[in-house]
Amino acid sequence: MDASLKIVIVDENPIRAAILEEGLREAGHVQVVRIEDTTRLLARVYAIDPDVILIDLENPSRDVLEQMFQVSRAVKRPVAMFVDQSDKASIEAAVDAGVSAYIVGSLRKDRVKNILDLCISRFNAFARLQDELDRTRSALEERKVIDRAKGILMNAKNLSEEAAYALLRKTAMNENKKIAEVAQSVITAAELFK
Amino acid sequence: MSGEKLRIGFIPLADAATVIVAADKGFTAQEGLDVELVREVSWSNIRDKLNVGLFDAAHLIAPIAIASSLGLGHIKVPIAAPFVLGTNGNAITVSPTLHAAIAEAADGDITDPAVSGRALARVVARRKAKGGEPMTFGMTFPFSTHNYQLRFWMAAAGVDPDEDVRLVVLPPPYMVESLANKHVDGFCVGAPWNSVAVDLGIGFILHFVSEILARAAEKVLGVRSTWAQENPDTLTRLLRAHGRAAAFIEDLANRDEVSAMLAAPHRIGVAAEVIRRTLDGRLKVAPDGTVRASARYLLVGREDAARPDPVQAAWLYAQMVRWGQAPLSPELLAVAEGVFRPDLYDAALGKPLEPFVGESADRIGAFAGPAFDPNDVAAHLAAWKIGRR
Numbered sequence: 254m255d256a257s258l259k260i261v262i263v264d265e266n267p268i269r270a271a272i273l274e275e276g277l278r279e280a281g282h283v284q285v286v287r288i289e290d291t292t293r294l295l296a297r298v299y300a301i302d303p304d305v306i307l308i309d310l311e312n313p314s315r316d317v318l319e320q321m322f323q324v325s326r327a328v329k330r331p332v333a334m335f336v337d338q339s340d341k342a343s344i345e346a347a348v349d350a351g352v353s354a355y356i357v358g359s360l361r362k363d364r365v366k367n368i369l370d371l372c373i374s375r376f377n378a379f380a381r382l383q384d385e386l387d388r389t390r391s392a393l394e395e396r397k398v399i400d401r402a403k404g405i406l407m408n409a410k411n412l413s414e415e416a417a418y419a420l421l422r423k424t425a426m427n428e429n430k431k432i433a434e435v436a437q438s439v440i441t442a443a444e445l446f447k
Numbered sequence: 448m449s450g451e452k453l454r455i456g457f458i459p460l461a462d463a464a465t466v467i468v469a470a471d472k473g474f475t476a477q478e479g480l481d482v483e484l485v486r487e488v489s490w491s492n493i494r495d496k497l498n499v500g501l502f503d504a505a506h507l508i509a510p511i512a513i514a515s516s517l518g519l520g521h522i523k524v525p526i527a528a529p530f531v532l533g534t535n536g537n538a539i540t541v542s543p544t545l546h547a548a549i550a551e552a553a554d555g556d557i558t559d560p561a562v563s564g565r566a567l568a569r570v571v572a573r574r575k576a577k578g579g580e581p582m583t584f585g586m587t588f589p590f591s592t593h594n595y596q597l598r599f600w601m602a603a604a605g606v607d608p609d610e611d612v613r614l615v616v617l618p619p620p621y622m623v624e625s626l627a628n629k630h631v632d633g634f635c636v637g638a639p640w641n642s643v644a645v646d647l648g649i650g651f652i653l654h655f656v657s658e659i660l661a662r663a664a665e666k667v668l669g670v671r672s673t674w675a676q677e678n679p680d681t682l683t684r685l686l687r688a689h690g691r692a693a694a695f696i697e698d699l700a701n702r703d704e705v706s707a708m709l710a711a712p713h714r715i716g717v718a719a720e721v722i723r724r725t726l727d728g729r730l731k732v733a734p735d736g737t738v739r740a741s742a743r744y745l746l747v748g749r750e751d752a753a754r755p756d757p758v759q760a761a762w763l764y765a766q767m768v769r770w771g772q773a774p775l776s777p778e779l780l781a782v783a784e785g786v787f788r789p790d791l792y793d794a795a796l797g798k799p800l801e802p803f804v805g806e807s808a809d810r811i812g813a814f815a816g817p818a819f820d821p822n823d824v825a826a827h828l829a830a831w832k833i834g835r836r
Contacts, residue, residue, distance in 0.1 A: 293630065295615070313488040313618030319520065320589050320616040344522075345499045353491070 259284040260368065261303040263291065265312060269379045273307065276375045277368070295320065305365055306355040307372055310348065318355055343369060350376040395433035402436035405443045450481035451681055456493045457506035459486055459715040460619065461638035461725040462533030462666045464747060466506050467714050468705060469692035478684035486713065489618060490588045497669060498524040504685065506532060507669035510763050513783045514590040516672075519773055525782075527675045528667035528760075529682065529791035530689050534752040536665050536725070536745035537593055537656040538641040539600070541633035542626055543734075545570070545582070546651040558739070560659050560814045564604025571611050585617035585625055585634035592665050593635040595766035596656045602833040603815040608770075609835065626650050637665070638725035638745065639717045645731050646721070652732035657743035661812025662752075664759035664787075675791065686795035693748030702726060751803035754796075755787035758810045761821035769828055771835030780824060 260282055264270040270287050277285050286301050288294070291314040298306065298321070308315050343366070347353060350373040356365055399421065406417040421439070425432045455470070457463040469475050470482040485502065487493050490511060497505045498515065512526040541549065550557055552566040552573075571582065586593040598608040608614055617625055622640050625631045627649045634640075635656070644650030656663060668689060675682050696705050702723060710719035724730050728744030731737070746752035764783035767773040809818040816830050828834065 310492050311488060313620060315489040315491045316588055316618055317616050319491050344495070345501075348492075348495050348499055348501060353495070 256281055256283050258282060258305060258364070258368075259286070259301065259303045260305045260307065261286050261288060261298060261301055263288045263294070263306065263308040263312060263314065263318075265289055265291070266309065269309065269376070272379050273372060273375045276371050280367070280371055282368075291317070294318070302357075304357050305368060306357065307368075308353050308355070309376075310351045310353055315353060321355070343373075346373050351380070352376045395431075395436075398433050398440065399436045402439040405439055409443075450476065450479045452481045452483065453503045453681070453685065454483050454485055454501065455504045455506070456485045456487045456496055456502040458488075458490065458493065458619070460506075460666075461709065461715065461722055462536050462745065462747075463506045463715070464696050464705065464709055464726070465530075465532045465689050465692045465753075466668065467709055468696055469688045471708050471711075471714070472692065472695060474688040474691045474695075475685065478688045480681070480684055480688065484714075490591075494521065497526070497671065498522060500671070500674075503674060504668055504670045507667050508588060508591050509664045509667050509759070510590040510592060510595070510767070511588065512667055512669045513760060513763055513786050514767070514772075516782055516786050517767075517773060517779055519767070520589065525672035526669045526786060527672045527788050527791065528669050528755055528786050529675065529788040529795070530668040530686055531664050531753050531755055531759075532666040532668055532689075532747070533637075534665055534746040534750075535655070535657040535660075535663055535743055537596060537635055537637050537663075538652050538730070539597065539633060539635045539654045539656070540626070540641045540644050540650040541653050542629070542631075542650060545632045546653065549653070557653070558658065560600055560654055561604070563653055564600055564606070567601065568604045568606050571606055575611070581612050582632040583613040583615055583630065585615055585622050585631040585636070587619055587636060588616060590767070590772070592656075592663060592763070593637075595763065595770070596659055596663065597635045598770060599766070599813065599815075600654070600659050602831060605833070607833050623647065623649070639715070639721045642721050642724055642730060643717070645734060648734040651734070652730060652739070655730070655739070655741050655744050657741055659814055661743060661807050662746075662759070662810055664756065664763070667755065667787075675788075682791065683795040686792065690748070690753065690796045693753050696726065697748045751799055754792050754799065755789050756810060757784040757787045757789070758819070758821050760784045760787040761824065762811050762819055765819070765824045765827050768824065769831065769834045769836065775824065775828070775836075780821075784821065 260277060262270050262273055267289060274285050274287060288297055294314050294317045306318060308318060347369060352372050354369050402421060403414060403417040406412055406420060407414060421432050421435050425435045455466060457466050470484050475482040490508060493505045493507060494511055494515060496502045512528045514520055516525045548570045549563055549566040552569040553562050555562040557563045584597055586597055601608050619636050619640050622634045622636050623644045626644055641652050645652060695701050706719040706723040709715050709722045710717060725745055728742060729738055729740040732739045760783045761780060764780055768775045773779060811819045819827055
């Protein structure tokens with residue numbers, strides 16, 4: 254592994270950036286710099302003078318980096334990762350994962366291929382994590398709604414907790430809805446009757 | 448909704464109007480197309496997603512379609528532009544300080560770009576004499592109309608855009624903030640961002656680009672050339688839907704509905720009234736409420752503006768050559784001209800009975816320099832002292 258490479262990560266999402274940085278460090282890259290604030294991005298990048306720049310595709314500042322190919326004042330002339338026509342699969346994988354990589358100067362592409370691969374897998378891992386978090390969060394929300402609806406039914410109909418839940422579940426099955434949806438209707442109705 | 452699925456990328460700008468209305472007003476659905484619009488944050492993303500096939504079509508700055516077809520700055524993917532989404536529509540906005548300096552240095556009416564350019568040259572010279580840092584101007588992309596329009600205006604007045612000032616790429620949503628915190632002294636961008644700066648009291652619209660070039664192709668509907676070849680029927684239907692959308696937008700009777708549709712949070716996401724100003728070509732140009740109107744501010748479908756004109760592609764290629772982005776060769780010129788596809792437009796929407804007679808014979812109408820001749824790009828380049836060839 255190439256410890257001499259200086260790598261810049263431009264990502265406004267600090268968690269994802271940290272996950273990526275950790276991956277790069279585990280792979281033996283010690284010179285990793287994160288940029289979260291993209292004000293005066295070009296000046297910052299020039300000051301760091303990296304060999305590789307990684308940027309997330311949600312970042313509007315990606316267009317700022319594209320200018321680096323044009324600027325004659327630049328010490329080094331960066332080259333896009335994607336210049337290799339034959340490497341369509343890795344372009345697709347990167348775009349799909351939501352990340353783009355730029356190589357600075359005359360660095361050989363095969364030296365950076367594994368960095369991009371690592372980047373893609375970490376970005377995908379982050380997306381899965383995010384997805385899981387979203388699902389957990391919505392499950393938690395549903396749990397709260399169901400608990401409130403149970404409470405309402407227990408009071409209004411003088412039911413036990415089990416019976417209140419069974420009623421919600423039976424109604425949901427009959428109406429072909431999710432229990433959380435029925436529970437939300439119960440809460441809405443109860444609000445109306447207040 | 449059933450129908451053939453298409454994904455189309457766009458950037459939240461007023462000249463995405465035709466793409467948005469075609470989908471949201473149901474014109475694409477009537478053609479049996481199930482269009483998913485995807486809002487993007489950068490032109491690089493739009494280009495890459497179109498290139499690798501994640502998008503079937505995209506709202507694209509015209510020079511990106513040409514650069515991609517020539518393989519400039521990135522992988523070479525031939526793009527076809529069978530429909531022009533917007534002609535003109537950009538404006539140059541400057542800070543109150545720079546506006547005052549230009550007004551003070553002017554020898555005439557600063558709405559004339561020759562006068563404002565000369566005044567800018569004096570402001571630049573004074574600043575240099577005092578040992579000040581060069582001024583900075585924002586534009587949206589290296590291969591952009593905004594870049595070429597700023598350069599054309601400045602260089603005509605003797606201001607070298609690479610030596611005398613700095614041009615920097617800024618994403619459109621960051622333009623206003625950069626002007627407010629003085630990172631830039633001015634910028635060239637599309638609607639609605641100029642109006643947003645004026646409304647905040649931090650910018651003056653100095654020029655509509657239509658004052659610099661009477662007719663400048665701005666955004667196109669871009670598809671991969673191979674996709675156009677493989678899906679002629681789908682493309683025809685897509686273009687018909689866009690033709691109807693453009694006519695719908697240009698009909699004044701629909702303006703409120705269109706402005707509201709474009710203003711939606713998941714589309715452009717600014718106040719409908721600001722969009723309406725753009726479509727009407729009546730813009731507040733100064734924080735005190737001064738309004739400037741132009742029938743040429745943004746052409747969506749009228750005056751045959753939606754029909755691609757290869758002369759426009761040739762002019763854009765000439766700018767790439769002038770500023771050192773591309774070498775001059777008849778082959779590359781032919782490729783650039785071939786990106787604009789009036790033949791595909793005509794096949795879907797019918798050829799106009801009579802060609803539109805514009806006010807400028809060369810169909811560009813630049814405020815300075817000789818008429819543009821696409822068969823003699825060298826003469827166009829030779830007419831200018833400043834360039835990076």
